Every structure is written in structure tokens, then in C-alpha cells.
Amino acid sequence: MQKATQQALYIPPHKLAAAKNSGGRSDDEAYQRLAWEALKKSINGLINKVNSSNIGNVIPELFAEDLIRGAGLLCRSCLRSQMASPCFTDVFAAVIAVVNSRIPEIGELLLKRIVWQLNKSLRCNDKPRLLALAKFVAHLVNQRVAHHTLALELLHRLLENPSDDGVELAVAFLTECGALLHDLSPRGLAACFDRLRDVLHEGEIDKRVQFLIEGLFAIRKANFRGYPAIRPELDLLEDDQQITHDVSLDDSGVDPENSLRFEELGHKLLSLNIAPGQELEICRMLVEACAQEKTYNRIYGLVAQRLSMIRLAYRANFERCFAEQYSTSHRLETNKLRNVATLFAHLIATDALPWDVLGYVRLTEEDTNSSSRIFVKYLFQEMTEQLGIRKLNERLTENAAVLGDSIFPKDSTRNARFSINFFTQIGLGGLTEGMREHLKEMERVAKEDREKKLGGSDSESEVEESSSDDEGRDRKRRRRKSDGRDRKRSRRG
Structure with a gap:
């Protein structure tokens, strides 16, 4: 408990700066803890503030950090920020693409973590998490960090046994990366749309999902106009600079x-x-x-x-x-x-x-x-x-x-x-x-028992009241008879 408290301890900025400038031993445990907390705070701050307009300024600051040591921190920060703000997914993917071009191990680590979480979410049918992760995969494919076969594999998994949630997820995924698949794998994309057409004709899915499929076909007919693979302001690398990782959904993550x-x-x-x-x-x-x-x-x-x-x-x-x-x-x-x-x-x-x-x-x-x-x-x-x-x-x-x-x-x-x-x-x-x-059944039975008891007590009270009334009338009759006898005796006397 004490160790956990130390790890979560707040470090004032002046103490942090003093530890950095003190020239202390780098193998000292306290110094290492301070340096680790500083690295985590810096990476989280940079990822939280990045957007399409300042990405060119944030990336040099990111490379100024110790990314070799903080590879896991960067991946975790990107995943958490993307889950909290899916609208910035393409920005986070662009950051990872640039980092991956210099340090490929970080791109591979992030992909493996995403694949592991995808498989976990698919087993648990966690729809919100699946939507966010699939969107991240789509933009990493667009940035050529992940091979496009990963996208086709995910689509096959979603459409193999179509359900409302699975088809909706596939439609959202194709909307994000359909433009790239149209260029790199037209046959694979055509197979996905053929499967969606079959699902639409079978008519076993919800009406809302059917409308989503029809909307996707309209987007495809317009050659994905309005849905580019990469926005111009996020296209930061030449094709020969990117390193693509071939990661499969079947990778169980077992060492x-x-x-x-x-x-x-x-x-x-x-x-x-x-x-x-x-x-x-x-x-x-x-x-x-x-x-x-x-x-x-x-x-x-x-x-x-x-x-x-x-x-x-x-x-x-x-x-x-x-x-x-x-x-x-x-x-x-x-x-x-x-x-x-x-x-x-x-x-x-x-x-x-x-x-x-x-x-x-x-x-x-x-x-x-x-x-x-x-x-x-x-x-x-x-x-x-x-x-x-x-x-x-x-x-x-x-x-x-x-x-x-x-x-x-x-x-x-x-x-x-x-x-x-x-x-x-x-x-x-x-x-x-x-x-x-x-x-519910137990409560219903208990309620009926209470009502029966109340009904029984009411009938008993009615019987008691009727019997008391009869006794009162008998007493009145006896009283009248005794009064009549008394009056007769008084007349005789």
C-alpha cells in the first residue's frame, strides 16, 4: 500500500525541476521515480493538446522526450485520448505515423495493443469501445502504419455472421478507410460490398442499419468524395518514409x-x-x-x-x-x-x-x-x-x-x-x-399471502361484530321481559 501511494504521489514542479538539475545519481530510486513521472506528465500533456493546426509544432516537442523509455506511455496516452475524443482519431494516427517512421517499435506496440483490445471487445460485444478502436485501426491503415490486410480481416470478422451491431461497425469502418481500400485492394473492397448487398437483400437486420448500408453505397458511388483517406494537413510523410506493420487479428498476444x-x-x-x-x-x-x-x-x-x-x-x-x-x-x-x-x-x-x-x-x-x-x-x-x-x-x-x-x-x-x-x-x-x-415471483406470492391474511382478519371481525349485535338484542329482550314482570307485581300489590 505504501509503495502504491508513493507511485501516485504528487510532485510539485519546483521539486521536480530541482531533482532534474541536482545532478544526482541516475540509478537512485527517488530520482528515477521523479523522472518517470515527469516523462508521463509531459507525454500526456503533448498528446492532449495536439490538433490538426498545431501538430507540426507538437511532434518536435514529442521527439525531444525519451520515447524509447516512454514507448508504453505514448501508446497508452494515445489510446486513452482517442477513446475519450474519437473525433481526433486521424490526428492521433498522424502523430503515430510520424513517430513510427523514426521508431517503428512504437507503431508495432500500439498495433498489438489495439488488436488485443479489439479481440477482447469482440468477445464481450462492447460496442462503444469497438467503434472507437475500429476507427483508430482505419486511420492507422490510412497512414500506412498498419497493412490494409488488417482492415480486410476485420471486415471479414464483422460480416461473417452479420448482426445489427457488426454491420453498423463495418459500415462505419468502410466509411473511414474505404477510399484507401478502393485504391489498394479494389477486389477486397468489392467483396465486402457484395456481402453487404446480400445482407441488405436478406432483410434480417434492423431498418436503421439498412439505411446505413444504403448510405454507404451512395458514398461508394461518389468515389468516397468527402471522405478522403488522409486530410491534406495531416499528410506529413512521403510514401517511402513510412514503415508498415503486418499485424493480424489472429495474433493472440502470447509470447x-x-x-x-x-x-x-x-x-x-x-x-x-x-x-x-x-x-x-x-x-x-x-x-x-x-x-x-x-x-x-x-x-x-x-x-x-x-x-x-x-x-x-x-x-x-x-x-x-x-x-x-x-x-x-x-x-x-x-x-x-x-x-x-x-x-x-x-x-x-x-x-x-x-x-x-x-x-x-x-x-x-x-x-x-x-x-x-x-x-x-x-x-x-x-x-x-x-x-x-x-x-x-x-x-x-x-x-x-x-x-x-x-x-x-x-x-x-x-x-x-x-x-x-x-x-x-x-x-x-x-x-x-x-x-x-x-x-418478481417471490414478491407476488408474498403480496398474495398478505392479502389472504388481511381478508381472513376482516371476515373474523365481521363475525365478531354480528355475534355482539345478537347478544345485545338478546339482552334488550330479557330487560324488557323483566321490566314487564316488575310492573305486573306492582299493580297486584
Whole structure:
């Protein structure tokens, strides 16, 4: 916690300038932290202020920074700024194009990050993020930073199984980079328009999307007039100056070295002469090593998955580790919680662990604390990223019998409402549709029971009132008879 606080510490400008001019040791930790914060602040400031009119002045200032060291900072700043202001996408692409001509590693790094986020967003069907990322890809293709085959590959992915969102995204993408594809790959562009024509004739998509397709055909008929690949003020490089990277959507982002290490680690662990009953120590070692990492390292998930799928003893012991980690989650820091939850989410999503391990989680206000709720949050968010919310919902429905009332308790409206609110707050409200219907049914039954009780009490009060009226009339009759007898006696006397 202290380290994280130091990293996020605000550094006054005068202290920052003093540290730069002090001539201190460059390997000093405090100096390095100051220099890193200064570099990040400078790059973010330049990217935030760049536009089509001042790009010629901003780029020299950008090259004055240590871009070799700050390559990741530059890519992250561009992605965040582009996501926040998609209207400046062509400006950010022009900046990256110039930087890529001098430092190609930065252009390649940015493309790999965009491809990774694209695949993630396609799995999760995150439409706003997809629209922004696709627009960035289109302008990077226009600037020749990315090869035009990446554009055709993305279009094929979107139109292979057309949906309303996919077709809308393809139309927006072609509007941005159609002019370039018309020059570089007319056959590929024609194939895309043929596919769009088929989709239009099938008539299975929304009317609004059909109008978008018709508008795109009109733009194509006008030879993309009004939609140039590069605006004149952003055309800063000659064709022979640009370096184009051939990146594919199928690049999974897995480091070959890490993949080899994963295979070797799994083989070596399985080759150890471990006495029966000692597998639990191996499982605990992997979980603890994963927790100690600054960020989640997927090699631990791959090794654990391999062990669990080959030997049932490891599968059972990882299940035991899940129960231990969840029950002691209050002892873990947030970063460790995230790593451990991500590891087990990978094992569950890949069926290396049975889904009934989720039965250890009783998602009610009384049975959870802040740490365990954070654990469950990271667990389900990671499973959603790997499977997609639709597939995850299907798997939870398939395993509803073994899960029982753990994740979605149905014993009371209070617990059901708590579970629904929890998933809604972490952005996974789509998992609670069935639970919402059950909650409505529970509330309806409870309301009917209350009405029956009220109706029964009303009838009892009416019976009591009628009986009291009868008793009153009887008393009056007896009183009148006694009064008549008294009057007769007085006359005789």
C-alpha cells in the first residue's frame, strides 16, 4: 500500500525541476521515480493538446522526450485520448505515423495493443469501445502504419455472421478507410460490398442499419468524395518514409518464450517424484507465486490448467485452494486478490476446475465482507472477458443444479435483491435476468399471502361484530321481559 501511494504521489514542479538539475545519481530510486513521472506528465500533456493546426509544432516537442523509455506511455496516452475524443482519431494516427517512421517499435506496440483490445471487445460485444478502436485501426491503415490486410480481416470478422451491431461497425469502418481500400485492394473492397448487398437483400437486420448500408453505397458511388483517406494537413510523410506493420487479428498476444516456459514447467512439475498427498503443496505454491506478481501472469493459469486436466489429484487440490483463498480473502491485499481471482477464473472458464466450486461462495450480505466481494467481482469479470457474458450466462444456467442457492440465493427477497444489486454494480447485470424474474415471483406470492391474511382478519371481525349485535338484542329482550314482570307485581300489590 505504501509503495502504491508513493507511485501516485504528487510532485510539485519546483521539486521536480530541482531533482532534474541536482545532478544526482541516475540509478537512485527517488530520482528515477521523479523522472518517470515527469516523462508521463509531459507525454500526456503533448498528446492532449495536439490538433490538426498545431501538430507540426507538437511532434518536435514529442521527439525531444525519451520515447524509447516512454514507448508504453505514448501508446497508452494515445489510446486513452482517442477513446475519450474519437473525433481526433486521424490526428492521433498522424502523430503515430510520424513517430513510427523514426521508431517503428512504437507503431508495432500500439498495433498489438489495439488488436488485443479489439479481440477482447469482440468477445464481450462492447460496442462503444469497438467503434472507437475500429476507427483508430482505419486511420492507422490510412497512414500506412498498419497493412490494409488488417482492415480486410476485420471486415471479414464483422460480416461473417452479420448482426445489427457488426454491420453498423463495418459500415462505419468502410466509411473511414474505404477510399484507401478502393485504391489498394479494389477486389477486397468489392467483396465486402457484395456481402453487404446480400445482407441488405436478406432483410434480417434492423431498418436503421439498412439505411446505413444504403448510405454507404451512395458514398461508394461518389468515389468516397468527402471522405478522403488522409486530410491534406495531416499528410506529413512521403510514401517511402513510412514503415508498415503486418499485424493480424489472429495474433493472440502470447509470447512464444512464455508458451515454451509453460510447456516446460508443466512437464517438469509432472515429472517430479511427488509423494501421494503432496500435490496440495504444489498447488499452494503456484497460487502464492501468482499472488506475489505485480500484475497477473497468465503462465500460472496455463500451468495450473495443465496440471488439473492431466491429474485428478491436482484438480481436487486446486478446488481446495479455491475454498482456502476465498475464506481467507480478508488477509489479501487488493492486488493479490485480483491475481488469485483471475487465476481461478481462468481455471473455471477452461473447465480445468468444476463449476460447482462456485458453491463455496454464498453471495449474501451476512456471508460476505468487502474483501470477499472484491474477490467475486474480479472472478466474474475475468470469466466474462474469457467467455463473454452470453456464454457465461449459459454455463451458469447449465450448472444451476450444482450451484444451488450460492451465487443467486433464492431463500428470501432480501438475499435475492442483494445478489442482483451486486452484479449490476460491477457491470454484469446481464447475469441476473433469471434472478429478477424469480424475485418478481417471490414478491407476488408474498403480496398474495398478505392479502389472504388481511381478508381472513376482516371476515373474523365481521363475525365478531354480528355475534355482539345478537347478544345485545338478546339482552334488550330479557330487560324488557323483566321490566314487564316488575310492573305486573306492582299493580297486584
